[in-house]
Amino acid sequence: MLRFSDIVFGPIRSRRLGSSLGVNLLPPNGKLCNFDCIYCECGWNADGRCTPELPDADQVAKALEAKLLQCAEEGISIDSITFSGNGEPTLNPDFPAIIDRTIALRDRLCPKAVVSVLSNATMLGREKVVEALRKVDNPILKLDAVSREGADLINKPQCDWELETVLDGMAKFQGNFVLQTMFLASDEFDTADIAGRWMDIVRQLKPRQIMIYTLDRETPQKGLVKYSVEQMRTMVAPLIEEGFEIQIKG
Numbered sequence: 001m002l003r004f005s006d007i008v009f010g011p012i013r014s015r016r017l018g019s020s021l022g023v024n025l026l027p028p029n030g031k032l033c034n035f036d037c038i039y040c041e042c043g044w045n046a047d048g049r050c051t052p053e054l055p056d057a058d059q060v061a062k063a064l065e066a067k068l069l070q071c072a073e074e075g076i077s078i079d080s081i082t083f084s085g086n087g088e089p090t091l092n093p094d095f096p097a098i099i100d101r102t103i104a105l106r107d108r109l110c111p112k113a114v115v116s117v118l119s120n121a122t123m124l125g126r127e128k129v130v131e132a133l134r135k136v137d138n139p140i141l142k143l144d145a146v147s148r149e150g151a152d153l154i155n156k157p158q159c160d161w162e163l164e165t166v167l168d169g170m171a172k173f174q175g176n177f178v179l180q181t182m183f184l185a186s187d188e189f190d191t192a193d194i195a196g197r198w199m200d201i202v203r204q205l206k207p208r209q210i211m212i213y214t215l216d217r218e219t220p221q222k223g224l225v226k227y228s229v230e231q232m233r234t235m236v237a238p239l240i241e242e243g244f245e246i247q248i249k250g
């Protein structure tokens with residue numbers, strides 16, 4: 001399974017974000033998330049138990065500044081400074097301060113890069129988290145299921161999770177966010193079964209971009225089935241016709 005030992009890692013070539021410098025706000029080598037997705041590249045939460053020590057804003061700024069200076073010196077280009085790592089970045093209590101410092105460092109040392117955050121959208125009830133996410137170029141918010149039952153099958157939330165609460169949180173972005181959805185099939189869950197309802201939600205939220213993707217690496221739950229790019233494109237064809245910008249990654 002893929003876990004990161006440093007606060008700043010890469011840049012790595014991302015399917016969706018180009019040359020991406022990763023920032024991990026979770027514990028090194030472990031995993032901390034309030035979801036336990038059946039497809040998580042970091043593995044099951046139970047296999048990633050660790051000391052819950054999270055880097056603070058000073059530690060993150062120091063590590064990021066050093067890496068950005070090193071990349072500039074070596075002529076390595078960075079398209080995106082991307083918060084992902086070993087779990088859910090918005091669980092770090094310093095997340096709002098970290099975002100402010102990251103934007104300042106980006107402006108000073110790497111002005112062409114965008115700042116992206118991959119989030120499972122469970123913390124949108126916290127105003128400070130929403131405020132911070134609204135400051136970044138790409139708040140990339142996950143929605144894989146359209147009911148609590150579906151979320152239990154694919155994301156296994158370890159927190160309160162209600163569709164209406166998540167949608168209320170996403171609505172605060174007034175469309176200025178990227179919606180990210182995993183397309184897959186398991187014995188119990190199939191994205192094809194929820195595609196109609198999911199498309200209605202997209203029409204309601206009007207995200208400025210939609211990223212749909214499927215399995216790429218080893219998954220903790222075995223027997224999962226990925227979709228081809230063609231299958232995903234067919235499934236979302238009505239939205240494409242309606243003019244939504246959809247990035248599809250196989």
Ligand code: SF4
Nearest residue numbers: 033035037040087120
């Ligand atoms: S939300 Fe992300 S980090 Fe958390 S379990 Fe799901 S895929 Fe893994």
